[in-house]
Amino acid sequence: MPSQNSCDQLDAGWFITFRRQLMRWYRKHQRPLPWRQTDDAYRIWISETMLQQTQVATVLDYYSRFLQRFPTVLALAAADTQEVLQLWAGLGYYRRARNLHQAAQQVVEHHGGSLPSNVDALQSLAGIGRYTAGAIASFAFDRRAPILEANTQRLFSRLLAIQIPLQLSQTQRRLWQFAEDILPSRSGSGQINQAVMELGSLVCTPQTPSCSSCPLADLCAAYRLGLQLKIPVPKPKPSFQSVVHV
DNA sequence: CTCCGGGTAA
């Protein structure tokens, strides 16, 4: 029996099928991005930070220039703040650059100049939150660390046909749990995490998802229900309550 | 033109 899920009764077989179909697609369709050609945690960290709130096409040039000037944690830690900001100019969210600089110094001081592989240690660094910590831990160190960001929230909410707003804490808990559930027990979490993000980015797109070419369509509850255009549900409009009668 | 999304920190 292919696991149905009225209330998320997904069995082990479902996750195995999920990973097999996902990875077959990813091996064939992934973009050859520079930060995927490396397992250097520093490079992955820089790319993930730049990719927050900034799109791939823009990041490419900045990424290359930044790493040429600051090839290592040590080089960045020793840099002048103004030069870091200069290399960041045009990307916006300059706090990201300041945090990067500060965190590099924290890594030198507390971790001997190498980024830690542990999620909690990563998250204690400036500018590294739950997502980025999971990304570094899984991509660079292949730790079994879940990640959740805009693309995977959309993908997962469709797969599970979640029909309540994403920002509810209850929904976030469910999505983070699912993000962990899809990870293999031994190795390969980094590849799975990269693959779900790539699928969300290229196929399970916001407005017109390409369900006909989605490797997970047969596992997708929203697709099964014809709800892929209705999910994720739009965020509740700010409602003003009428005070008139009070 | 205005509005809105999006990781992190406060």
Add this chain to the structure above:
DNA sequence: TTACCCGGAG
């Protein structure tokens, strides 16, 4: 919960 900053959407 909001600001940060920019690009994409309306």
